Every structure is written in C-alpha cells, then in structure tokens.
Amino acid sequence: MRPAVTPEAAVPAAQPPERVVARVRRHARILILPAILLILVAGATAYGVGIAPEAWQVLAILGGGVVVVLLGSFLPFLAWLTRRTTITTRRVIARSGIWVRVRQELLLSRGRDVTVRGTWGQSAFGSGDVRIDTGHEKPFVLKDVPKPVLVQGALQELMGEEQARVAERRRAEQTMIDGDTVAWGGR
Template sequence: MSPAASHEPAAPPALPVERVVARLRRHGRILVLPTVLFIAVTGVATYAAATLREPWQQLAIAGIATLAVLVFSFLPFLAWLTRRTTVTTRRIILRSGVFVRVRQELLHSRGYDVSVRRTWAQSAFGSGDVRINTGHDRPVVLKDVPRPQVVQAALQELMEDAHTIIGDRRRADQSTIDGDTVVWGGR
C-alpha cells in the first residue's frame, strides 16, 4: 500500500447503470374508431365518386374525404404514436408532441404517490389510468395504460430501490467526513 493511497478518502459507491424497465403507450383500442371511420369514409367516397358524373363533384367528394381522413383518422393515429412513456430504473420519461416536442422527467428518488383508476370499459380491456402524484398542482396521468396494476407495482418497487440506493450513498458520504469542511467532494 502506497503512502498516497492511505490519505485519500474512500470513494462513494457508484450508482447502478440506468436500464429501461418498460416502454408504454395508450391502449391500442383507442385506434378502433379512427380505423372504422377511415374504412367508412373511403368506401362512401369511392361510391359517391363513381355515381356522380360531374368532375367538380368528384373532386369535391375527394377533397372532403381526404380532409375527413386526415382529421378523424390520421391525426388520432399520429397523436397515439407520438405520446410515449419510458420507465427506467432511475426515472419516468414522458414524451409527446408532433410539431412541438415536450419531455418531462420524474425521478424515482424524489418520491411520489401512485394510484390506479379504471372505468368499466378500461376494466373490460385490461387497461387503466395510472396517476402519479408528485405533490405539484396536478398529478401526472398515464392514460389508458395496459395492465395498470403491474405498472403501479413496478413504479413503487423502483421508488423503494431508489430510496435505498440514495440512503446507502448518503451513509457512505457521511463516513468519509470526519469533521472537516467538505467542498464539492474535496477537503
């Protein structure tokens, strides 16, 4: 053992590597109505365009059908596709937005309350809303998540693990301090 090594304080334990636990989106059943509307609009528009004789009427039907498909089918699909939640071992990352991207992070170490709310329709399809109360004005809601009880249990377990790691790290930091003033990890 070298003399220089004996004067150095013990390094605090390293934090474990952050791993992705789950990637979540809303339940796919919300896309049923936009899909049915897409099929109905294209069928009605095709029939109407075939029965109308005037070109301007056919163009009007095509324009209205295109607008209806964009608004009632494509936009709901795009909204579903761009909203996602990633749960890691350290945090929850919420992403949304098409033209303006929004990203929100919730650290497990900060602590929060997790509850599940299910309507009768959500219960029939095995989904539910997971409410994460962080103590701010409005809770964060993961809407229509498949298997919400599993998500709730996982979040509570991850929060407990984060508090255990933080507590171990604080105890290790306090054991290296022997009464001297410590500034940014140095003496």
Template sequence: MGEASGTPGLPPGERIVARLRRHARVLVLPALLLVAVAGAVGYLVPVLDDGWPRLVAVVVAALVVLLGCVIPYLSWLAARTTITTRRVIVRRGLFVRVRRELWHRRGYDVQVRRGWLQRMFGSGDVRLETGHDVPVVLRDVPGPLAVQAAMHELMAAAHALGAPAVGPGTAPDGDTAPWARS
C-alpha cells in the same frame, strides 16, 4: 454512453424497464371512420357527375381521413412513456414536443384509476403525484396494476441503493446543481 449491452442515450447502469403507450383501442374509431370514408367514396365517386362534384367529394374525404384518422394515429404514436431503473420519462406532443422526467429517488405517490370500460380491456390511468401542481397522468395504460407494482419496486430500489436525488450533475454537497455539464 449506454451500457455495453446497452441502450444508447442512457447513462451507464440505467436500463429500460418498460415502454408504454395508451391502449390501442383509442384507434378503433379512427379505423372505423377510415373504412366508412373509403366505402362512401367508393360509392359516391362513380355516381357523381364528372368535374367539380367528384373533386369536392375526394377533397372532403381526404380532409376527413387526415383529421379523423391520420392525426389521431400520429398523436398516439407520438405519446410514449419510458420507465427506466432510475426515472420515468414522459414524451407527448405531435407538433410541440414536451418531455417530463420523474426520478424514482425523489419519490411520488402512484394511484391507479380504472373505469368499467378500462377494466373490461385491462387498462387504466396511472397517476403519479409528485407534490407539484400538475400530476403526471399516464392515460389508458395496459396493465396498470403491474405498472403500479413496478413503480413501487423501482422507488424502493432507488431509495435502498442511495441513488442520486436529482440524477447526473448533482453537486456533492446536495444543495446546488451545476447548470451546464456535459
């Protein structure tokens, strides 16, 4: 279904421009917590009496690692934004997956917001205002000014080429779109 050089799952003529995740600095605190828990367990287990005190220490340490390290890491991995030549695909969610697509042809406003810490690390929030109630916010993206410039170029290219307004499945008259089309 992709191009000959292609990316599987994409229609012909559509290429991936970028794949983005939040800046990896969000994983610093979980990594420090993991080191601290490992040090505490390494110190406490030999000191505690045999039996249930050691078991409680190990179980509590495992819960802290699970909730404070593993789940944040998996949620960081589960959130991804893919920018293609035709659309922006935002995937979020660890247990409940949410996928949202924005077509460049429809147009949207691209804003960049950077706090002092984000500027220091070269990241920022990219807000895609679509005119709906809830804008799409790509949080803590590395290189937000380059992302903004790329989005503007992709929107301009989509409008210049007369790309479909809704994508595959748009009816020729432009008023209606078929429900199920494979």
C-alpha cells in the same frame, strides 16, 4: 478515538447503469373510432365517386374524403404514435407532441406513492391511469396504460430500490462529511 477512514471507504460505490425497464403507449382502443371512420369514409367516397356525373364533383368528393381521413383518422393515429412513456431504473420519461415536442421526466426517488385509477370502460379493456404522487399538487399521470397493475407493481419496486440507493448514498456522504478531518494513516 475515531478510526481513520480508508481511501476505499471514502469513495461511494459506483452506481449501476440506467436500464430501460418498459416502453408504454396509451391503450390502442382509442384508435377504434378513427379506424371505423376511415372505413366509412373510404366506402362513402368510393360510392360517391361512382355516382357523380361531373368531373368537378368527383374531385370535390375525393378532396372531402381526404380531408376527413386526415383530420379524423390520420391525426389521431399520429398523436397516439408520438406519445410514449419510458420507464427506466432511475426515472419515468413521458414524451408527446406532433408539432411541438414535450418531454417530462420524474426521478423515481421523488415518487412517494403509486395508485391505479380506471373507469369502467378502461377496466373492460384492461387499462387504467397510473398516478405517481410526488408530494406536489398535481401528480405525475400515465394515462390509459395497458395492464396498469403490472406497471404499478414495477414502479413501486423500482421506487423502493432507487430510494434505498439514494439513502445509502446520503449515509456515505454523511460519514465523509462529519466535521472531522480525514486522517490518512493515523492521527
């Protein structure tokens, strides 16, 4: 004879609220060249304005300097600023885009393996790519993350907790739905 399921046992435990664990951007070393370009263009523009004899030449030099700074310094900075990754206790959310916003989410329960891959340049600056294998052809990649080994450890820990929570939830559902009628108070 099977014991009766009490109403308290039939309801799965409430899930803890989702918390933000980390917010990550690409390593700021990608802004080195735009910063150098900004300094060089500012100096060259100031020099060109100082030696230009005509007013239209001054305007052309200023206009050219502004265009180069916008395209070579401001847009890369804006692209870096608008791309971020948020790691929570349940998922990884990657947001990017200047004019078109793209949002990509990965549930941690879907992740299988986390690896770190880095070039020698990334290793010199303490960054790397964190790849989350989901079992599909294309892994979920967090590009050029600072301190990638720390991010990898946190993701592995969070994935283990989330997968254990999902397994517990499935076991609770299986005990509730076992093909038998739940008897309230006896058979």
